[in-house]
Amino acid sequence: MLVVHGLWTREQRLALWVEAPRRRPGPARPADLAALPRTWDALISALASPVTGTLPVSLPCTPSGRPAASTGRPRTDLRLLPVDLDVVELTGERAVTLLLELSAPAGDGVRLSDGLAWLVHVAAGARRAVDAGHVVPDLAPAGDRGFTARWVPAPDRAVGRWRTAVAQACPPVLRAERSHRGPAHGPPQALDLLDDLCGVVVDVLVAARTAHVVPHDLPDGASARAWIGALRTGEPLRGEGWAALSRRVREWQRSGEDAGYDVLLRVVEPEPWEDVPAHLADGHLDGDDSPEAPDQSWRLQVRLRPLDDPSLVLTLEEARTETRAGGSAAGEDPLLVLLTGAARAGAAHPPLKRLLSGRADAAAQDGVDLTIEELLDLVEQGGPRLTAAGVALQLPRHWTKKALTFSLSASASQPGAITDPQVRKDDLLDFRWQAALGDSPVTEAELLALAASKSSLVRFRGEWVQVDPEALARSARFLRTRGNGKASLLDVLATVGTGKDLPGPVTSVDARGVLGDVLSGQAAERLPELPDPPGLHAVLRPYQRRGLTWLATMSRLGLGAVLADDMGLGKTLQLLALLAHERGDEPGPTLLVCPMSVVGNWAAEAAKFAPDLRVHVHHGTGRPRGAEFTALVAQRDLVVTTYGLLVRDVADLAAADWHRVALDEAQYVKNAATRQARAVRAVGSRHRVALTGTPVENRLEDLRAVLDATNPGLLGSAATFRDRFAVPIEKLGHAEPAERLALVTRPFVLRRVKTDPAVAGDLPEKIEMTVRANLTPEQAALYRRAVDDLTERLQDKDSDPGGLSRRGLILAALTRLKQICNHPAHYLGDSSGVLHRGRHRSGKLQLLDDIVTSARSEGEKVLCFTQFAEFGHLLGPHLAGLTGEPVPFLHGGVSRRGRDAMVAEFAEADGPGVMLLSLKAGGTGLNLVAANHVVHVDRWWNPAVEDQATDRAFRIGQRRQVQVRKLVSVGTVEERVDAVISRKRDLADRVVGSGEGWITDLDTDALRELLRLGDDAVGE
Known part of the structure; x- marks a missing residue:
């Protein structure tokens, strides 16, 4: 076993040596290099270099004075002795490159020492901070060299917890270096090692990405500008005043979560001008003579936002005035915040360096001009990067990207x-x-x-x-x-x-x-139900009668049908009922293909429930063939055979005149290339039905194959389907192809599950309650502003024929009001904190915290549903911090493998206690009976959708009482719509069933009454 050792020295060097059996630790040999994986090019290159230094360390040694092996059985006769090791030393970029490279897996026969593995882990953590833009500039003492400007991880609470945990895991060998200045100075501390290495890694990576950062040309603040400039050059800063600035920088870093300002980049739209001129409608798509749109002068402004009032946006001068007045940000230097924030924005999105370089004073006042190309690049490419870097980007409210x-x-x-x-x-x-x-x-x-x-x-x-x-x-x-x-x-x-x-x-x-x-996909619910057919010796349950109605309708239309009811819900009985219903019209025979194991069951079920049907089981060595079989089929209502015989007798079966081909356990044809799938397609019929409890077993191709057996060509070939649906949905998680697939397939698939209380009678008691939360003053102010804005725009609508449709205005406003009721940060989209100084900014979130804390104290699990994926991403880290355990978030972007892993982990007794789910992605198809608390954090305003989500926990297998809480904000549209739904549920199903569409039909007075903020809305 070859072991590669590493140690981070006081001189900010990475010292490397190797350990091999039966020789003293030290330089590598050619055989050692050959054993290293080829992916470790930087390590191979480093170890191949001549020895560059001697490292004095104290290591456990055997009684003979030889350093003990780090592998094998532990020994009890070791003692700590001074050793001088011949090592390779790397600095700066070479050291960082090597540590990041070593995160790749090692080969057989090679491993990293505990010390080197710890250094690799720390370097990877520092790189993650850089990738997320979670870094800040620092000014640190450098002894005789004055002060050093460098980038370091942002010193917030999350980093603090990570530092503590990683430092506790620091192997003792990393503190083995002997000081050149004598034993009085002692070994280096773990936190000092960690911070020193993180500083070097971050500084190297950020410097590589911000090579063209230049000092911003502001009227004052020369020291601050010199400091920012030194971040690029790496030159030490000497002279007077740097100690004071260093203290200010550290205070600024520590105040990041509690007070002060953050930087906001605000995009200001051009002066109002007409929509695309009407005469352009006469333009042509070809040629160069098409009229041009008017010039659009967009501007980018740099603003400051107080952390204790994220709704307030200030210019630099306004921030200075507030600071001088002794506001909550007293002691904060607005110029320093603006400089470092602009530099951080430029590091996150490099085009901003050119836009802001030398013009920060203009950007802090009226703003700098943006071209359309620069603007779109800033929004599409820079937006996510700036958010990750903690720099908010504010766009005009009526900015949208519509598909x-x-x-x-x-x-x-x-x-x-x-x-x-x-x-x-x-x-x-x-x-x-x-x-x-x-x-x-x-x-x-x-x-x-x-x-x-x-x-x-x-x-x-x-x-x-x-x-x-x-x-x-x-x-x-x-x-x-x-x-x-x-x-x-x-x-x-x-x-x-x-x-x-x-x-x-x-x-x-x-x-x-x-x-x-x-x-519509709702034929089973909309169509008038058929009565139980004559000759059927059974009383159909209501959902089975709806299934019969749907199957009969699909048959009359000549459309293939997939009956995908859960196992045990009576698919066999529903198909037999269909045959009994049609028998008087003599439509012709049905060929039923099934696995061999259920042939007898089909025959017995037909004899039991539909004894008047003329049934033939096509099986056995004496089965009729050729003309005899064709004549026999003409005198039968139902012919039952197996998938195996279908392949062998395909010529005889294809020669018969079939009214219908029915496929039981249709997953048998999920592979369209198999002989049995080809045989199914070879047998012609006027109608096709597939019965399956698992329309999608492992992949979407299963569904395509089943639908291709019932409606050939509906979803194209397997290759076309893979390119247009399977890969985008299963591997890339794209929503649009999934929506289009559902649009096309829902008319042909009827799916019912056991979670319907009308289907299964053994479900436990369910308690549903509406829980109300007050708004915070910040929420109330934003809510009033949104309602006033809508009212004003509706009044102006008649005078603005080119404006938004009334329906669009109202729906957009409803979304904004829901977001405000959730949390100000959700509505503002400005990356501001969930809490402010440890206090809640949202009454609803405080209520959710109480519910979760109470449930977890009793050892019970909770499902939290939201219709907004972005709000789920805000809730996840907050609830994880509250509970001290991971909180998975299942949303539309989670792959099927990730989804299955989340569900399996949540089902474990020691798995997560809280799971977040987006209502669309997690509302159906999941079994989450490990939870017996369900919280609808925001309302879909569609009872059926909410019930489906609730049934992830309230279903067969649940052995405890299920408590369902639906959170609404007092005195808001949420409370009033909830009253409509609760007052008359059947009316709500018809009127409110499609979501909030009914609200758009209200007149302006009724709408204002529905949306107004009640006097009891705001809590303490």
């Missing part, structure tokens, strides 16, 4: 036929595509106008919207050439499913009548 989407409407070629149950999948329908920017429909002429403006940022109906001119042009051409026409239903849906030639994502497919009910 260009499409919806499809279908109607019958023959008036009234769309409502006729006899319309079938091959009948031609009239279809029409409609484009939209966000929620606003756009015409071909408007798309042409926006594209002709040749700008990626346009004024559209009162908002600044980021657009792709090329996408707009493609969409206009698509509407012009293929915007409407005639096609069969499956052809239309296949266009949506494959996405072929579509210039944007599809959000909805609409029709009227029976077909509209089917396309």
Whole structure:
């Protein structure tokens, strides 16, 4: 075993040596280098160098004075003796590069010593701080060399906890260096080692990324500018006054969480001007003579924001005035904060260095000009980097980035036929595509106008919207050439499913009548229920009767159906009921293909529940073949065979005239390339049904294969599906392909689970309660401001025909009000803290803390649902700090593997006690009965959606009482909508079931009453 040792010296050097069996520790030999993994190039290069120094250390030694081996059995006869080791020494960038390289796995027969492994861990932590922008400039004494300007990890509480934990794990060998100045000085302390190494790593990495940082040209603060400049050059700072500035810097660092200011970059829009001029609608997409959009003069301002009042934005002079007046930031130097914040912003997003270099004084006053390209780069690329670096970026409130989407409407070629149950999948329908920017429909002429403006940022109906001119042009051409026409239903849906030639994502497919009910995915609930069919010797449960109705409707329309009820909910009975329902019309035989293990069960179930059906089991050596089989089939209602016999007798089966092919345990055909899947496709029929309790077992291809067996071509080929759905959804976590897949598949899949109390009668008691929280004064001020802004804009709407639609204004305002009720930081999006000086900024969050603390003290687990992924990311770290344990957050961006791991870990007795879930990603399909507390932190305003989420814990397998708490803010729209839902649940299901859409239909007075802030809203 070859062991590579490392030690961080007092001279900020990385000392390396190797230990091999039966020889003294020291320089590496060629055989040692050959044993090292090739990924460790920097280490191999370093150890291949001649010995560069001697390191005096104190090591455990054997009685003969030889350093003890670090591997093998521990010995009791060792004593600490002075040893001089021949070592390779690395400094600065070479040392940092090597330590970061060693985070790669070692090969067999090689390991890092405990000391070197600790140094690697510390270096990796420092790199993470740099990657997150979690670093600050420092000014530290450097002995005879004066003072050194360098970057260090931000000294906040999180870093403090990490320092303490890592220092406690520091191996003793790292304190083995003997001091040249005698034993009186003692060994280095673990925290000193950690801070020293972190400082070097951060300084090297930040210097590499900020090579062009220059002092900002401000009217005063020469010392501060020299300090910032030295961060780039590395030159020591000598002379008077540096000790005082060093103390100010340390005080500024320590005050980061409690008082003072943070830096805000604010984007100011141009003076108001018209939307894209109407005459541009006559422009052409080709040629260079299209009219240009007016010049847009955007400005970037640097502002300061008091940490104790994050809603207040100050100029440099205003901050100085407040500081002189003895405000909460007294003692803070606004100029110092502005300089270092601007430098940190430039380090996070390099283009800002050029924009702000030499113009910080202008940016601190009126601002500096931005081109459209600079602005979009700042928003799209710089925004996430600045957020990670702790620098807030504020955009105009009516800035938006709206997706260009499409919806499809279908109607019958023959008036009234769309409502006729006899319309079938091959009948031609009239279809029409409609484009939209966000929620606003756009015409071909408007798309042409926006594209002709040749700008990626346009004024559209009162908002600044980021657009792709090329996408707009493609969409206009698509509407012009293929915007409407005639096609069969499956052809239309296949266009949506494959996405072929579509210039944007599809959000909805609409029709009227029976077909509209089917396309909505809610046919089982909307269609009038069929009675129990004659000849069926069973009483169907309500959900089974709805399943029969859905299957019969799909059969009349000629659309393939996937009945995906949970195991044990009666898929067999529902299919037998369908055959009994159709028997009087003599539609023809049904071929039922199933695994061999359930052939007998099908025959027995048919005899028991539908004895009038003429059943033939096609199995055994004496089974009829050829013409005999064809004649027999014509006299039967149901023919049962196996997947194995389907392959062997495919010619005979394909020759028969089948009304329906039904596939039980349809996951048997999830691999479309197998012989049995090919045999299924070879057998023709007028209708197809698949029965499965697991429509997606391991991957989305399972679902495609099953649907391809029932509706061939709906989702395209396996390769097309993999490129357009499987990879984007399963591997990349993209939301749009998942939404489009659900849009296309939901008409053809009926899925019920045992969590429905009407399905299973053994569920435990569930207690639901609405818990109310008061707003903080900060929340109340933001809430009033948002309501006043909406009221004012609604009053101005009639005089601003180019403004937002009334519906859009109201929906946007509702989202803002929900965010305010959650937390000011959620609404502001400014990276301000969840708490301020240890106190809550949100009454709802304080209430959540009480619920979680109480539940965890009893050893019980909690599920917390929110509809906002960004709020979940705020809650996670806070709840983890509250409980002292990790808090997983399951949202749409989590991969399936990560999702499964979270669920499995949460189910363990010693797993996390709290799990956060976004309502969309975690509201269905999960079994989380380890929890018996469910908290809806914010409301979806759709009872069915909330119930689905609650049923992650309230389901079969739950053995405890489930407590469900729905949090609402007192005196706000949340409380009043909750009253509507609670007052009459059946009305709420019909009126409020689609979310908040009903609110947009209220007149202005009723709306103002619904949204107003009540007198009892604010707590102490």
